Amino acid sequence: xxxxxxxxxxxxxxxxxxxxxxxxxxxxxxxxxxxxxxxxxxxxxxxxxxxxxxxxxxxxxxxxxxxxxxxxxxxxxxxxxxxxxxxxxxxxxxxxxxxxxxxxxxxxxxxxxxxxxxxxxxxxxxxxxxxxxxxxxxxxxxxxxxxxxxxxxxxxxxxxxxxxxxxxxxxxxxxxxxxxxxxxxxxxxxxxxxxxxxxxxxxxxxxxxxxxxxxxxxxxxxxxxxxxxxxxxxxxxxxxxxxxxxxxxxxxxxxxxxxxxxxxxxxxxxxxxxxxxxxxxxxxxxxxxxxxxxxxxxxxxxxxxxxxxxxxxxxxxxxxxxxxxxxxxxxxxxxxxxxxxxxxxxxxxx
Numbered sequence: 033x034x035x036x037x038x039x040x041x042x043x044x045x046x047x048x049x050x051x052x053x054x055x056x057x058x059x060x061x062x063x064x065x066x067x068x069x070x071x072x073x074x075x076x077x078x079x080x081x082x083x084x085x086x087x088x089x090x091x092x093x094x095x096x097x098x099x100x101x102x103x104x105x106x107x108x109x110x111x112x113x114x115x116x117x118x119x120x121x122x123x124x125x126x127x128x129x130x131x132x133x134x135x136x137x138x139x140x141x142x143x144x145x146x147x148x149x150x151x152x153x154x155x156x157x158x159x160x161x162x163x164x165x166x167x168x169x170x171x172x173x174x175x176x177x178x179x180x181x182x183x184x185x186x187x188x189x190x191x192x193x194x195x196x197x198x199x200x201x202x203x204x205x206x207x208x209x210x211x212x213x214x215x216x217x218x219x220x221x222x223x224x225x226x227x228x229x230x231x232x233x234x235x236x237x238x239x240x241x242x243x244x245x246x247x248x249x250x251x252x253x254x255x256x257x258x259x260x261x262x263x264x265x266x267x268x269x270x271x272x273x274x275x276x277x278x279x280x281x282x283x284x285x286x287x288x289x290x291x292x293x294x295x296x297x298x299x300x301x302x303x304x305x306x307x308x309x310x311x312x313x314x315x316x317x318x319x320x321x322x323x324x325x326x327x328x329x330x331x332x333x334x335x336x337x338x339x340x341x342x343x344x345x346x347x348x349x350x351x352x353x354x355x356x357x358x359x360x361x362x363x364x365x366x367x368x369x370x371x372x373x374x375x376x377x378x379x380x381x382x
Contacts, residue, residue, distance in 0.1 A: 116330025199232025258285025317362035
């Protein structure tokens, strides 16, 4: 039998118990033997059955709750993203339920399935999401919007950042300022944003510094990995003239490694990041970066999801790409002490 949209009767029939027993097990009200509980939970998991809490509302049939599944809740990027989502949700009388998934595809699937029946729609940002993942873990009638995803589907709207263009613009600026040896601190290999920023770095170097050797150091988006990457770059025989990190947190860690070693930034070496998180303008020296309007990304995604909740909405799903712009501060040579950006170059939307 199909495992999509399974009912409590399906679970009872497969587990060879009564509907009342299934209800007691899943609601945790007791009165069922441990052996029966085990069987019911195994069958419910196999059928991907989740109690439809929304159906319990006899008046509206809705929970007025939106789910957001993110890879992590740590750091300023996700804090800003959640803020944008939450503000837009509250403006529409919607509550926000947030979950994270760090430990692989099974963890992501569990986080998504746990929200079924508890939310009217979902925002999903996960490196593990593809068409098969969505088909296996979500009911057909649940509105879903994807963020920072390579998925192209007629069913799911997607909102992406123009990571490639942003990286190209920053590397171009570094080369045009006289720094052809630009090193890159990469993000996680399976992360879509990191992959696109890596492609942008390579494309810009090929075009604007074709004779320079590519220098790419592994990172994982954390400050610690940026610090380690900085130390690794310092140990090279020929030090780069500039370092472009795939996010601001790694750039901050790298900046600390350089300051610890006694380097003058930007006189000895320039540093740039990506995202423009709040701390970027307050580190010493202030960090040059590619500005992403993170809260706006969350707001726009929520607005699209809210529209999908209306049965009358017929807007076709599409992939929309949000442009970004470079913000040049002191780590790339802006005037000392400046906290406002000296130069901005907008990247085109695609």
